[in-house]
Amino acid sequence: MTRLAAFAAVVCLLCASCRDDAPPTADRDPSCPEVRRIEPPLTNVRPEHERLEYWLSRAEPYGALDTPLLAPEEVRRHVLALRQPVDGEPLGQADLSAPVDDAALAAQVSERLDYLRAKLSDGSLVDAKGEALGTDALPPFKQPNELELLQQWRLSEALLPLRCGPYSEGLYHVPVDLDFDRNRCSTIRPGEVVQVLARWPNGLFLARTAYALGWVDDEDLSPPLSAESLQRALSAPEPQPFTRQALLTEAFSLLGAPYGWGGEGGGYDCSRFLLELFGRFGIDLPRHSARQAKAGTFSIDVSRVQDLNEKRLLLEAAARRGIVLLHFPGHIMLYLGTTEEGVPMVMHAFSEYLTPCEGTELETVNRVDRVAISDLSLGEGSSRTDFLSRITHITVIGKTPGPALAANAVLRPSVPMARPEGACRDSQSSAIFPSPRRPHAAQPLRVIATTERDPGIAALVLYGPNGERVDAEERLLDGPPFSRFVEVAQPTPGKWTAVLGEGDRTLACHRFVVTSRAPRGTRSQAVGAAWTTTRQWSRSTENLYSAFIEQLFRNPVGGDVTWTRLQEVIGDPARNLLYDYRLQGEDARLSLEPDCADLPYFLRAYFAWKLGLPFAYRACSRGRKDQPPVCEPAVFSNLDPEGAATDVGAFRTFIRRVAGTVHSSSPRTRPDEENTDFYPLRLSRTAIRPGTVFADPYGHVLVVARWKPQALDDYGVLIGADAQPDGTVGRRRFWRGSFLFTPKTDVVGAGFKGWRPVVLDSEAQALEIATNTELRKAGRVKAWSDAQYRGTADDFYSAMEGMINPRALDPVRMQTSLVDALEESVQRRLSSVQNGEDFMKSQGYGTIDMPSGAALFLTSGPWEDYSTPSRDMRLLISIDAVTSFANAVAAHPDRFGIRDTERDAVVAQVKRALAEELGKRTFQYTRSDGSAWTLTLEDLIGRSPAMEMAYNPNDCAEIRWGAREGTEERATCARRAPEGQRRRMEKYRDWFATRERPH
Structure with a gap:
């Protein structure tokens, strides 16, 4: 404005x-x-x-x-922030002891006089009699060429009108109401300080209080104050808390x-x-x-x-x-x-x-x-x-x-900071990290600040070698933890200072040197560790890891996104906060292609390698129907010799060894197991931070990537990243259809898990791995907790939904969001089914062997790559979640901010919205003859029974999308799974009908 x-x-x-104008009484x-x-x-x-x-x-x-x-110091900063100029004047109240900005004052007065003259000329403002001002009253509304400037401070000795314009009487709208004087911008109360700025030609004075500018008569003003009297008058009493x-x-x-x-x-x-x-x-x-x-x-x-x-x-x-x-x-x-x-x-x-x-x-x-x-x-x-x-x-x-x-x-605006001249330090809870590890003028500089708690109103500011503030756009992540970063494309060589804070409040400060040339990279010995451990995991490095993960998968903001391989993400400097951090052009020399079980290990190991942190992992059994997965006591780590000639080569060899050892059961160990790579977390936003691992009961693994906050016109989303057997990496929103969970822990430990802390004993050159007892005592983010498993699955999802959308959601919008998620699941299945069709065609439609029992869901080879039993189980669960939502609203209206009297009407509205959304959302699949066939989500839900036996890649695409025999849609089907496989599918059908997959 x-x-x-x-x-x-x-x-x-x-x-x-x-x-409003109204008819006569x-x-x-x-x-x-x-x-x-x-x-x-x-x-x-x-x-x-x-x-x-x-x-x-x-x-x-x-x-x-x-x-x-607000604490007293926060009140003080709030007041200072409001004194920052907005449109040439303070947003809040002015400091009457500060020098006047003459140019800004002149512009403000000129604009006001122009406005008032226009209103007086067109009759919008009149006097108390409803008449236009006479011509003799108009000259004061024109800014004089010369003013008698004053610098006086006085006290008001009575209620004193502060006139909007240089006119001592009232001005009114038509019809006149004497209670609403449009020429009274405020009333100065007795004892208030008035700064008299200039004498106006008509005898009034241009003046200002701390909160308003206008014109006054000096009849009720004290004589000018001395400097000492002014200081006393401006000194406010100690405010109450x-x-x-x-x-x-x-x-x-x-x-x-x-x-x-x-x-x-x-x-x-x-x-x-x-x-x-x-x-x-x-x-x-x-x-x-x-x-x-x-x-x-x-x-x-x-x-x-x-x-x-x-x-x-x-x-x-x-x-x-x-x-x-x-x-x-x-x-x-x-x-x-x-x-x-x-x-x-x-x-x-x-x-x-x-x-x-x-x-x-x-x-x-x-x-x-x-x-x-x-x-x-x-x-x-x-x-x-x-x-x-x-x-x-x-x-x-x-x-x-x-x-x-x-x-x-x-x-609100933040209070500007000055460059610290004395001590400059950060902490575990609030830390600053420059990237690369040795900044130089030939490579863009990135500075990342992380805080465990919401820092409130703060800014990350850089000061260059000349002591001047460097103009750099600050980019904020969502958190928690709460991170931000700035970038400088061509940093000047010399000593830099980075500060996170506001005004005189410094949360973190870090000084570092930018060299004029790139330092030489380091190479590992021909025989030696995968990488040298130079740092320990700590609160600050864990916070940085979360920032790294969030930025890696953050953009684009909306919906499902898929990348052909992880290297496409890691190799993007805009995403990767640690791009070329080791100064060896290392990211261009990697080729990272994990599957779903490998993804969390690849990301954690990559980060640990970049920063020189310890990394450990274990070999684990896969578990059976009546036996949970168990991990070996011995650990593998970055301390193990790799024998590569270069640092990058050593990491490549190490990550291949990791991929050959870990699998989807590695994160699914029971919660009370000690010999594990992961441990269960409490259900809170601070614990389930980006980088947290989610293991579902049936073998799929995701990495928490972002808490997208709830908006006025959009719902909040917890976003996870996952990988597929074909190497593709994508993002998934949290809901029942993508994050499957059971609180049962007899043969599996599903849910959200953190990385078990690893510390290097530098003297013994051995790793110490935290026990559950130590983690229980640790508190904070690292606390071990079995809270996920204490209630039902409904309790788990309800708790998560409350964290994702802490403000009660409009139920119609929530229903729409569930349909959105279902549609995303269908789109992913379209790709999977088509990939299977393409493979079958390339192999001459030879039959793919079908595993027996629980191996149906977890095996290797073409069946693992091109069948969809796990995806179809999730799709069926998704359909249930979508179609039963109206019942949840009816049972728990308080969760959605609905009053009991409104419940039935809202439930009916939700059901109408569901029917409308399912009917208008369409998708197309390719039939066996190459033609496209269009279905709606409503069609798909009606085919739920058929989708219980639609996962076999030996069946044609029409069958895999539930087309009924004898229909025009099914007429183009050219193949069926062998009879023996169909009999076994019928035997296994109850798993899908009950939505209970075997372990």
């Missing part, structure tokens, strides 16, 4: 709705007066709603009432105070109410509502949110982060919370609202004219609509957004 637009909003709207029925005065309490407000104790009890679920929402209890207590002390447009008569308009309220806590808000909406810790634009239930859910999510302000053009309110019935309520200073008159198009202006409590239904059915519908911005003063709101939150 430009300064002119901002000022126009102030003059036209300030903090009350603009008055004589033409109206007595039941529909033009104006009605409303006495307390307002409609829908019960006596307890006007008591402090009620709202203190209602606020308890948001957090401890007496815990500061900013807690919910204190804020609500102060707010209720103003309940019932009179309204005053622009603060007239010492009253409160909406923004003055909040300015004074937050000022008691040392938080200097702007004067006017539009800027107050931008002055929180963060704000969210909800102007496009039409669903009122969604808005209510957003209000509640915001309230859990701090004190909430609600804004629509011309008005701003303090959110109190909801009643027991779930009705959101506010406290605000306001003048009026409209109500429609029954049986006519006329409306009544209801005058409140005080600080009052109301719900947000005010104005419902009127031409202005209700307050809840009109809300365009939610503003929070308190904590940063958190996962429920982060995707759409706009953070």
